[in-house]
Amino acid sequence: MAEGTEATREAWITGIGIVSTLGEGPDAHWQGLSAGQPRADETTYAPYVIHQIAPLDLDKQIPKKGDQRQMEPWQRIGTYAAGLALDSAGLKGNAELLARTDMIVAAGGGERDVAVDGAILSGLPKAAQPEVYLNERLMSDLRPTLFLAQLSNLLAGNISIVHGVTGSSRTFMGEEAAGVDAVRIALSRIAAGQSEIALVGGGYNADRPDLIMLYEFGGFNLRAPFAPVWKRGPKGGFALGSLGAFLVLENREHAQKRGAKPLARLTKVLSDRSPRRQPGQAADVLRKMWAGLDLKPGRHALISGASGAEPAASEERALIAEHPGLPVRAPATYVGTAMEPQFAMNIALAALAVSRGNLFPPGDDSGVERAMEGPLTQAVVTSVGHWRGEGLALVEAP
Amino acid sequence: MASTRDKAGRPIVVVTGRGIVTSLGAGKTDNWAKLTAGQSGVRNITRFPTEGLKTRFAGTVDFVPVEPYSTPALSEQLAAMAAEEAISESGIGSKGDFPGPLFLAVPPIEIEWPQRRELAGASGANDAVTYQDVLRAAATGRFAAMHPRFQFISVADHLADMFGTKGSPISLSTACASGATAIQLGVEAIRRGETDAALCIGTDGSVNPESLIRFSLLSALSTSNDAPQGAARPFAKNRDGFVMAEGAGALVLESMEGALARGAKILGVLEGCGEMADAFHRTRSSPDGKPIIGCIRNALADAGLTPDDIDHVNPHGTGTPENDKMEALGMTAVFGERAKTIPVSSNKSMIGHTLSAAGAVEAVISLLTLDHQRIPPTINYQVPDPSIPLDVVPNVARDAKVTHVISNSFGFGGQNVSLVMGREPA
Numbered sequence: 001m002a003e004g005t006e007a008t009r010e011a012w013i014t015g016i017g018i019v020s021t022l023g024e025g026p027d028a029h030w031q032g033l034s035a036g037q038p039r040a041d042e043t044t045y046a047p048y049v050i051h052q053i054a055p056l057d058l059d060k061q062i063p064k065k066g067d068q069r070q071m072e073p074w075q076r077i078g079t080y081a082a083g084l085a086l087d088s089a090g091l092k093g094n095a096e097l098l099a100r101t102d103m104i105v106a107a108g109g110g111e112r113d114v115a116v117d118g119a120i121l122s123g124l125p126k127a128a129q130p131e132v133y134l135n136e137r138l139m140s141d142l143r144p145t146l147f148l149a150q151l152s153n154l155l156a157g158n159i160s161i162v163h164g165v166t167g168s169s170r171t172f173m174g175e176e177a178a179g180v181d182a183v184r185i186a187l188s189r190i191a192a193g194q195s196e197i198a199l200v201g202g203g204y205n206a207d208r209p210d211l212i213m214l215y216e217f218g219g220f221n222l223r224a225p226f227a228p229v230w231k232r233g234p235k236g237g238f239a240l241g242s243l244g245a246f247l248v249l250e251n252r253e254h255a256q257k258r259g260a261k262p263l264a265r266l267t268k269v270l271s272d273r274s275p276r277r278q279p280g281q282a283a284d285v286l287r288k289m290w291a292g293l294d295l296k297p298g299r300h301a302l303i304s305g306a307s308g309a310e311p312a313a314s315e316e317r318a319l320i321a322e323h324p325g326l327p328v329r330a331p332a333t334y335v336g337t338a339m340e341p342q343f344a345m346n347i348a349l350a351a352l353a354v355s356r357g358n359l360f361p362p363g364d365d366s367g368v369e370r371a372m373e374g375p376l377t378q379a380v381v382t383s384v385g386h387w388r389g390e391g392l393a394l395v396e397a398p
Numbered sequence: 399m400a401s402t403r404d405k406a407g408r409p410i411v412v413v414t415g416r417g418i419v420t421s422l423g424a425g426k427t428d429n430w431a432k433l434t435a436g437q438s439g440v441r442n443i444t445r446f447p448t449e450g451l452k453t454r455f456a457g458t459v460d461f462v463p464v465e466p467y468s469t470p471a472l473s474e475q476l477a478a479m480a481a482e483e484a485i486s487e488s489g490i491g492s493k494g495d496f497p498g499p500l501f502l503a504v505p506p507i508e509i510e511w512p513q514r515r516e517l518a519g520a521s522g523a524n525d526a527v528t529y530q531d532v533l534r535a536a537a538t539g540r541f542a543a544m545h546p547r548f549q550f551i552s553v554a555d556h557l558a559d560m561f562g563t564k565g566s567p568i569s570l571s572t573a574c575a576s577g578a579t580a581i582q583l584g585v586e587a588i589r590r591g592e593t594d595a596a597l598c599i600g601t602d603g604s605v606n607p608e609s610l611i612r613f614s615l616l617s618a619l620s621t622s623n624d625a626p627q628g629a630a631r632p633f634a635k636n637r638d639g640f641v642m643a644e645g646a647g648a649l650v651l652e653s654m655e656g657a658l659a660r661g662a663k664i665l666g667v668l669e670g671c672g673e674m675a676d677a678f679h680r681t682r683s684s685p686d687g688k689p690i691i692g693c694i695r696n697a698l699a700d701a702g703l704t705p706d707d708i709d710h711v712n713p714h715g716t717g718t719p720e721n722d723k724m725e726a727l728g729m730t731a732v733f734g735e736r737a738k739t740i741p742v743s744s745n746k747s748m749i750g751h752t753l754s755a756a757g758a759v760e761a762v763i764s765l766l767t768l769d770h771q772r773i774p775p776t777i778n779y780q781v782p783d784p785s786i787p788l789d790v791v792p793n794v795a796r797d798a799k800v801t802h803v804i805s806n807s808f809g810f811g812g813q814n815v816s817l818v819m820g821r822e823p824a
Contacts, residue, residue: 045533070680103675107571108550109506114529121518121527134511135450135607142608144615148680148810152506152550153571157811160677166689169675169813170579173506174551174569181568185583192590209529213517214509216536218545271566273558388551391566 008191012255012262012398015089015248016348017081017201020335021051021241025084026352028054033349033360038334040239042224049222050206051241051336056080067162072111072149073242075158078203078341081244082159085199089248090260097258098164102195103156105171106182106202106340110150112210116141155203165199172340176305177271178202179343180383180391184269186249196254201246202341211240220309220386228364229308229330230317236310238386241336245345262398264351268293271383271391283315285390286382290319293380293394300378301327301359303350303395307337309386316384317368327372333363343383343391350379350395357397400823402655404669405702408589410823412657413666415488415650417480418762420749421457421643424479430766433774434795438627438748440641446607453619455626456605457643457750464603470507472603472644474553476755477502480648481561481599488650489662490595491562498595500563501583502554503576505604505754509548517541553601563597573809574714575673576600577647577757578817582671584651594656600758601646610642616681618718628778630751632715632744633722633790635783640716643750647758649765654823666765667820669802670701676812683724689814690728694804697816698732703802705733708740708818710773710798712764712805715744716751725806726786741798743791747777757807761817764803768821772797 018025021039022032040049058076061083062068068076086092091101120137127133148154153171160166172178172185182200189195215221215238222237249266270292274285302320306313320328331349338345353359359376362369376397383391404410418425421439422432432439440457445467448454462479464471491497514532520540521531535541546552554567572579577600584596613619620639622629631637649668657664674692678684698705713725730737745763752759767773772795779792805817 048533109508112508117514118526118528121514121532122525124515124518129447129449130515131447131607132449135447135611138608138611139450139452139614142611142615147612147616150506150508150612151571151573151810153573153809153811153813154680156675157680157813160675160812161680164677166675166677166812168673169572169811170583171571172568173504173571174554174567175549177551177566178569181566184566185568188590188592189586194586194590209533210509213529213533213536214545214548216533217541217543219537219539219542220545273555273566275559387546387549388555389566 010252011190013264013351014250014260015085017085017246020243023054040226047223049239053242074205075155077244078155079158082246085246100167101165102168102198104182104200105156106178107152175339176385176389179340180271197250201344203244204338206240206242228333230366230368232308238307238309238337243338245341263355265396268394283319289392303346303381304330305383306330312384346381354397410654411585411588411668412654412664414662415484416762417483417648420645436777440626458605459644469604473601476646477599477601480646484648484650495562498593499565500567501580501598503580503600503754572813575807575809575813575815576754578807578815595652599648600755602753602755603644630717630747631778632717635781637717641750643752645752647762669820670697670818672697672816687727691731693814694732701818710800710803711742714806714808741791742788744776764805
């Protein structure tokens, strides 16, 4: 089919791979979201709050110890989630299909060697020639392979190696926006006939003091005590969360031909950039996107990307208030904020909800999240990044 | 009137603007003159002391001052210069109002040692410094400016502001193939009919101690410290690694239809893009060369061309023992007997390896090659490697008829991207 010349092709979500503090896989997440008892780690980086990943049996998705050793946690989490997604879509081990599967990973950078950093920072003030000292210590103390665990595109590289996905491999960087655009471009390519099947998502490790530091420059971290996303007060804050989330997106005909079933349809992904010079600009961008959606009254809900960071959360809250009765859920209350893979995670949770035909219970008593009785057929997924990154997706029952 | 659709019925994507910055200089004119004169931009590093390092030289861009230096700050400045030149040549849109999206290949961004030291100093810790201490300093709010500066999205965000590109700007990495991927994403967006124009940039200003040391520890860099300008020796038997370098390349891509409608001068055609990931190893190519071969063939197929149509290759040609051997093997498989006679010239012999920028920088040079019908040389080629039977355009530029060029970019993590560019719409 020629690209850009024919009608838009439908895309199905035929695979989901998710891991977070709630556990691994759709059932664990559904149970966790339904239990109504969000938990977080308030001690490891006190006073800052994070969400640790649930224990993973890495051997199940990354069978070679050598591969596990070559990765740092963010890559292991991501590679693990990618494996779950491929399993769920029935692709695992199908070399012919994997060689045609396109991949877009949304990624940040990798872990630092915290001990090496600390030792060098301690020694620098005492060194006669600090720059030379830095050179010498880095040359002798950095593990040569650590670089490969830090490079942004090496999550994709590891997925190619471990799972054999080789159709194409692209990595988008740029926090929340990268996560939205990865899904948007993967969907656009399928819709236009440039791609038949794609693996898209990412992995995030929140158990990293360097990242907490990066966000503490801007005062974005939630301080204990933990509170749900909508109840974090005027200063707000996010709790970084370790998680991995991958989706398998597939052209409908392609899926039908191989007998794959849809979990949901991904009918729209939009992104835009607000310079956020004036209050309310981020919400304006979202409002414009929302206006173009074809929503069924009483049968849709919002899976919000709100992280708790301000003023983003308040702006989204104001937008929500324009839709009285709209059932809203902010999964970050449970799984935390994971930047790049957040959007894929929220699309996965939206897909679960529409495939089950109902929404999980509210995660707080803020009044923003309300119970939803009726059948659910559509879920709007938003992203309002903590600094940049506005996006929106529409996930519909198959 | 010429058709504005290609053989596959897709919108033809043309180039209407090109911009380049390398260690040789800023702009097409300066770069082209020096490239065709066989000059090297590689030099001893002066940005920071190099005592204790195994490699003490690089293709740094020292004539663009940014204070304080950081990878994102210099990368942003280089990208802005290249984009300015490309947009100005293209004449598209108006100042600060580019009518299309931005695709930016940019190095991964992280807090660097000067910032870490500043924080450690501000923390008041007087003996063993830990992240607990720097976190305390971060929490004072005195370093608020570091948050946006070290967000991955910051470089693209600032460029989007500067040039008024539309929509969410995309920052990407496919390691050393990034620049080519940025162009590929632009081509695809135009073919999908989403936009009539795209600004595609590859940039890299990451010569800092830790980045250099990381490559050094992987034994990827040349250590020819005695003669930096002769250190990058692609395809030569005595090649001993690549030379880290900085630069930026920018292209304005447009649908041919859009370019003709506004009377723009068409400077070349982006005929095809190909990619194939390699699942063999994190830093090494599959020994059978299949992914490289598949990548080149995919690009040719996408362009609707055969190997016989290609009359010049702008290779990845890093000068590492491994890359050049594998790339030669790939070309021999794709081009057969012709592989020995197609001019294959590595720009990296002169400008070093501009990493995230390389695919875009070399696309600009490929387009200049098409334009001038002259091929820059592979310099430092004194000792031929009998196992690499290619015509590398040794040491001296050459006039040649060049109609279609293929530019290869390969990267760590199994990344392979090839672009096919032509002189005129088919």
